[in-house]
Amino acid sequence: MQYGTTPELAEFRSEVRNFIAEYAPSIPPRAGVRSAENESEHRALQEWTARLYGAGYAGSDWPAEYGGRDDRSPDHSIIVGEELARAQVPGAQSGSVLASHALIHFGTDEQRRRHLPEIRAGRELWCQLFSEPGAGSDLASLRTKAVRSGDAYIVSGQKVWTTDGHWARYGYLLARTDAEAPKHKGISAFILDMSAPGVSVRPLRELTGTSDFNEVFFDGVEVAADAIIGAPGQGWAIANATLAHERTNVGGIVVKLRLAVEALVELASRVQINGRPAIESDRVRDRIGQFSAEIEALSALTYANLTRWLRGRERMHDAAMGKLMFSEINVELARFAVELGGEAGVLVEGDPNAIDGGRWQDEWLYARAYTIAGGSSEIMRNLIAERGLGLPRR
Ligand SMILES: Cc1cc2nc3c(=O)[nH]c(=O)nc-3n(C[C@H](O)[C@H](O)[C@H](O)COP(=O)(O)OP(=O)(O)OC[C@H]3O[C@@H](n4cnc5c(N)ncnc54)[C@H](O)[C@@H]3O)c2cc1C
Structure with missing residues (x-):
């Protein structure tokens, strides 16, 4: 399943893809939401942020006087998220995205005038x-x-x-x-x-x-x-409103997982178990097939949730189901890739013998973060149990 199949959205997708190919910063891809490692990465991310806002690929829902665009819908934001994930390129920095929504919806004119243009220009993280x-x-x-x-x-x-x-x-x-x-x-x-x-x-x-x-x-x-x-005294309401805003990013996670399965198949074809390519082992094939099936189920759930959200019919536990499923598959998939790599699988970035430059080790170690950030897996389970299934509160 791919989001946005109308001719207009297909054309938009290819425009975004070309834009990323031309301007994306050359920063080594790392798992998750990561900070700049040094000044030059920081500057590259600032320039990239400015370009994303300038092209209307970020902040298109801002007020027109601050660069928002009437010709863009949440469908466009979803496609941008998917294409960034496909290219393994970071989006606009998340702290600035949250803060800008707080300023747009709850700030004073003076606060908006002072900060929004600077955030768009990538100068204010x-x-x-x-x-x-x-x-x-x-x-x-x-x-x-x-x-x-x-x-x-x-x-x-x-x-x-x-x-x-x-x-x-x-x-x-x-x-x-x-x-x-x-x-x-x-x-x-x-x-x-x-x-x-x-x-x-x-x-x-x-x-x-x-x-x-x-x-x-x-x-x-x-x-x-x-x-x-x-x-x-309005801080709690403001925080909840801004945290709830970030729904259009979720399309990217399905793309990320599908790419990871492709890379896993490729890895299993390269490494050996008992002198034979790992991909020939039934256990390995079963496991990869299972990941693939789980990811397709997650994809269906994600786009059903997005559709409900776009129609204003989101339920309290929708986002929790998607988040829980994604973060758990993500940990297991990365763990399996590290196992497949055997001894070399545990070597990290910078070691010449590391498998795929230490990518899987980084993915696995980082994968824990997704089970905590934005609401831990236990909290997601509580939400699903209480709000979704109507079970009694503990
Ligand atoms: C990579 C990353 C980046 C982050 N970035 C930011 C950031 O920029 N700014 C920011 O403000 N925060 C950020 N966070 C923090 C994040 O929001 C919190 O980690 C998260 O809300 C969990 O809180 P905690 O770590 O204090 O865990 P706790 O709330 O102390 O929970 C500890 C453990 O107890 C469990 N637990 C807690 N309550 C219950 C319950 N009622 N029922 C069952 N189990 C429960 C949890 O699931 C967890 O396993 C980030 C977190 C991560 C991992």
Whole structure:
């Protein structure tokens, strides 16, 4: 199944494909949502972001005065997501995408005028300052506080898992402004200048060997009162509205998995088990067939969910089913590829004997991230059980 089969959408797809072939940054493909590894990658990603916005392949749903386009629909965004996945090229940086939606829907005119053009030009990278050591799945328990003092708020506390925090110029911050209010009602959203005195960013070294996310500490950071997004106490509603926005990216995950199966078949034809090509083993063939069937089921589910969403009939558990299925298949597929590689399968990028340049090892180690980020697999199962199947809450 491929999304968008009308002649107009087919032409759009080929236009996007040509654009990616011509302008995509030459950054080594890595699994998942990764940060720039150095200055030159950072600059290349900034330029790429500017090109995506410039061509209307990102931000086409923004207000027209900020570059939105009436001739684009969610179908077009889905196709862009699929083509980026096919080419193994990153899209516009996710922190900036979330922040721009918060500004568009809840910000002031001044905030929009100041930040949206800079985000479009790739000059302003944002990070998402939501999760804390004690507040991830239960985000509403967050404890970072912002206390009003004259024309400013004073922010103290800690965030963790902050993707791109070490490159970002601004943070989209959730902090508690009212300790007395019920926990969902006492949270506000802010624009935080990452270079302000009192902000410290510490990159975390991950399983993969790279640093994509960070710890961020706030020690009495002064944030101007007009840097609040929306009204005091509206932070929870703003965060939920912006997180729910990101549905059009899901087409890319099916493309990613299908490509992974093709690469798995190719790998199984190259490596040997007991002196014979692995692809001749029944066990290997069964497993690859099973992955393929699961991915086609996921594809059907994904596009059914998208159709419901586009018609305004999305159910609470739709996205959870797709996310759970994707992240679990993704872990197992990468694990199987590492196993197929035998001893060489566990070698990492940079080792001359690594299979496929260490790609599968990186995929496998990173695959865990998808089972946690954006709602862990356990939380997805709870949602499906309670909202989808109507089982009693625990
Ligand atoms: C790669 C990556 C990038 C991320 N980037 C960002 C970012 O840029 N900004 C940001 O703010 N956050 C980011 N996050 C954080 C992410 O949103 C949280 O990791 C996620 O919400 C889970 O929270 P936690 O890690 O605190 O786990 P916890 O909530 O502490 O959960 C720990 C374990 O307990 C289980 N658990 C928790 N509650 C329940 C329950 N009610 N029932 C059953 N099991 C439960 C969980 O499934 C998990 O296995 C990122 C995470 C990852 C992995």
